[in-house]
Amino acid sequence: MKMSSEKSKNILNAISKIYAAKRKGAEIVCLPELFLTKYFCQTEKHSHFNLSEKIPGPTTELFSNIAKKLKLILVLSIFEKRTLGIYHNTCVVINERGKLQGKYRKMHIPDDPQYYEKFYFTPGDLGFKSFKTSKGSLGTLICWDQWFPEAARLTVLKGAQILFFPTAIGWHPKERKKFGKAQLESWLSIQRSHAIANGVYVAAINRVGLEKQNSKKLEFWGNSVIFDPNGNVVKKAKLKEQIIICDIDFKKIETARRHWPFFRDRRIDFYKGILKNPKDG
Numbered sequence: 450m451k452m453s454s455e456k457s458k459n460i461l462n463a464i465s466k467i468y469a470a471k472r473k474g475a476e477i478v479c480l481p482e483l484f485l486t487k488y489f490c491q492t493e494k495h496s497h498f499n500l501s502e503k504i505p506g507p508t509t510e511l512f513s514n515i516a517k518k519l520k521l522i523l524v525l526s527i528f529e530k531r532t533l534g535i536y537h538n539t540c541v542v543i544n545e546r547g548k549l550q551g552k553y554r555k556m557h558i559p560d561d562p563q564y565y566e567k568f569y570f571t572p573g574d575l576g577f578k579s580f581k582t583s584k585g586s587l588g589t590l591i592c593w594d595q596w597f598p599e600a601a602r603l604t605v606l607k608g609a610q611i612l613f614f615p616t617a618i619g620w621h622p623k624e625r626k627k628f629g630k631a632q633l634e635s636w637l638s639i640q641r642s643h644a645i646a647n648g649v650y651v652a653a654i655n656r657v658g659l660e661k662q663n664s665k666k667l668e669f670w671g672n673s674v675i676f677d678p679n680g681n682v683v684k685k686a687k688l689k690e691q692i693i694i695c696d697i698d699f700k701k702i703e704t705a706r707r708h709w710p711f712f713r714d715r716r717i718d719f720y721k722g723i724l725k726n727p728k729d730g
Contacts, residue, residue: 450480451658451690452487456500459485460508464515466692471519473694476545476584479524481656481673482592482617483538486528488669491662493568501530509541509549517547522582526591526615529554531571538570540589540615542580553578555591556600563621563665566593579607585699588612588649595636595653599723601643610699611650612643618655619669633670644676648705648712650683650697651676657689678705 450466453459463480470478483489485508489497502508508527516523522544529539529552538555554573558566577600580587588609594600595614604612618636620629636653644651657671673686673693678701684693706712 450484450656452484452656452660454487456485460511466690467515467519467521467523470692470694471521473692475521475694477522477524477582477587477611479613479615479652479654480526481654482526482615483528484526484615484656487660487662488617488656488667489662490566490569491563491660491665491667493565497569498530498536501528501536504529504539504541504552505549509543513543513547513549516543516545520545522584522587524587524589524613524615528569535571536569537573538566538591539573540591540613542582542587542589544582550582551578551580553589553591555594557593557597559593563667564593577603577607579604579609581608585610585697590614592616592618595643596639598643598646601647601651605647605649609649610702611652611697612647614640614651614653616653616655616673617669619667622659622666622668625668629670633672636670637672637674640674641676641680644678645680645709646711648678648702648709650678650702678702679709 463484467478486500512523512525524542526540529537531537540553542550544550554575556573558570558572560567586608588604590600601612640651640653652675654673655671656669659668671686671688675683675695677683684695686693
């Protein structure tokens with residue numbers, strides 16, 4: 450999706466695309482990270498906290514009605530107001546009956562130039578989550594989470610068969626010529642590695658478009674993609690608004706894990722060191 454500065458337009462755009470996806474046969478639909486607004490984290494501005502809302506709240510109520518009407522599962526990323534002074538970047542799963550099945554709060558919060566998320570979001574406290582639905586077990590992680598192999602592994606250990614990564618990632622326009630290709634390829638590679646290492650499907654859903662805040666600009670690179678448990682590209686979008694849809698064959702998970710038995714050969718008795726930071730020098 451490409452985001453407008455008007456929340457109402459983004460909602461209508463999202464609804465239109467959900468209906469279009471349903472007409473193409475979709476049973477699970479995931480939208481990009483923080484789809485209700487432009488990516489406000491480019492700047493640190495206290496008034497942006499006014500964009501947050503409670504969960505359950507108006508957005509979950511609206512999309513719960515749509516999920517029920519269309520009989521599909523929705524995965525949505527929302528700026529959650531938990532209580533006074535505590536906010537989260539939260540992913541909700543709404544089932545085909547319109548019920549809020551659960552939520553996941555983003556665990557890894559970045560603080561990079563024009564990705565000032567630590568100013569807005571408290572790190573998640575719900576742990577890694579897998580939601581058992583009528584269409585399979587869905588793991589929900591969000592953007593910066595997608596760079597951490599531990600997050601994917603722990604979510605899969607909870608039972609997830611598909612990892613959904615609602616995302617808002619792009620280029621600093623001045624850096625695109627020099628670093629753009631390498632940055633995009635790194636992003637695609639890490640999603641692919643999660644699929645292979647865990648024997649699951651991975652769906653990364655990004656926004657597109659050039660977004661400005663005062664003198665700040667980010668060009669979101671799209672390229673939403675779905676990988677199968679062997680790391681093959683099932684479907685991939687381009688640098689434009691686009692719906693990508695595919696069939697999921699859960700038998701491929703078992704086949705991949707039989708031939709690449711990473712879970713069988715894990716040495717969890719020697720992994721305690723992963724709880725420590727690297728040594729100096």
